[in-house]
Amino acid sequence: MAQLIMKLAGGVLAIAWWAMQSATPQADLVLLNGRVLTVDDRFRVAAALAVRDGRFVAIGSNEDVRPHIGAATRVIDGRGRTVVPGLIDTHVHALDVAEAEVAQPFQNLQSIDALQAWIRGARSGQPSTRPARSGQGDEWIWTPRVYPTRLREHRFPTRAELDAAAPDRPVAVDGAYAFVLNSTALRAAGITRDSADPPGGAIVKDAAGEPTGLLRNVGSLLARFRPRSGSVSLDMLEQIHRQYLAAGITSVIERGATLDGYKSYEELRRADRLRVRATVTIRIPRADDAAEVERFIGGLAFRPNSGDDWLKVGPLKIVADGGILIGTSFMRQPYGLSARQLYAVDDPRYRGFLSLTPQQIASAIAIGHRLGWQMVVHVTGDAGVDVVLDAIEAAEKAQPATDRRHTLLHAYFVNPETAARAARLGVLVDTQPAWHYKDADALADGLGRERLTHFIGLRTWREAGVEVAINTDHMFGLDRNEALNPFNPFLTMYSATTRRTEGGRVIGGTEAVSRQEALRMMTSMAARFSFDEKNRGSIETGKLGDFVVLSDHFLTVPAEKLRAIRADLTVVSGRVAFERQ
């Protein structure tokens, strides 16, 4: 009997010993002496963390975490610095950056003078221009992307200004959803005083009925003159991802890829060169035609939200209206005559455009919804948002589904009723505070300060209970502050928390959110946009070991220093992916 008890006790001891050993396995990486903002539900702050096999295994005090240090563990001394979860940028266009950058490195042109000088340079062969798709456009000069809000003059260049820079070659100023052509380009494109507006677009004409050169929402008219879209350079894509890591970004959502774009990500992954976690949004190519939408979605070779911790193929995207930087957002109220200079709008009733009819929007969303997809919609104006919410509500009614997380992209003009309606429908908002920083000065003059009070109104969305991700919409260029748009996440969070513009004005200060809230919108809340909240977005045991050591204290640094915070060290899956020299 005594022997049996001894045996049992020995067994228990052995089990206890084994349990202790397995409770503190040797970590791959440990950080001590940090100020770790875990961004968990209670926003707990810890001093130390440990990562093993790519996931956090311990978070707590130095004493809690030290037992995880073994002979092979890399130990980082946090030296009191702030540590945050790996940042998530839910809206980038790295594929487009990669394609554009190889052909023509982006330049941030900030005045009409600079634009003219650039055109003169292009005309004499420097910098180089790309051959066009059909050979028809070889002569065309396409400028880097510019927006009137970001030109010193706060207006588009005129046709005459473009003629002065290049009288003999077609020039197109690229403003995304708007273009300005010089006289040679208008001739080459066959646009005359007799040309009718294309569906959903406008050929702007002067009082005498002549085209001014400004075209809105007419991409298809110019497609054949556009430079050929080459294949994406994987080297460049990888280089862009390294820039993200250097900014503290460890996960991104590509916000509008083709199927080929997704394949580029797969290739990068296969070559073991995918440096950030990526979710790839696929844009539906023919959203205006219900049969095409049905065929496209039905023919996709993957299921909604499929993939793994590194690469997922995410929601489907349609584009409902234009952009506010160029005056094509579809607004409830007319732009008004103060918008004349900024957007060259003369019609006092002008409210912008939908780029699809409400019926087309409703049917594309309904089809995607019915087939099980999360739908994301580019929609910038408040009237556009009304149309999209109508469509989502109808789709839900026809086929109730839980937790589909349909998402408004941009949705810049918020009001409490719209926010409440979005919350009720479970709709998420993906938006870009740095546009407030860059553009609110010009927009306040053009649209009226009143309308700008709730521009990118984060607090209104949050008070209604809407989940919001703040992000950058990075499209061109490799410098985090000079890119279009800047992808410095600390500029995004600076703007979200201060509402201070580049010109130094505070516009709509009541819409500012706390630093904790802003950080959530780039971490734990952002993770929900790709259904990844169980896996990333906070520093918690079991989640992916992604974190960033910052150069300054995020919660306490003076506001004006917030946007200058840098990533000192970026860790993905417990491996140092970037270290600032």
Ligand SMILES: [Zn+2]
């Ligand atoms: Zn975008």
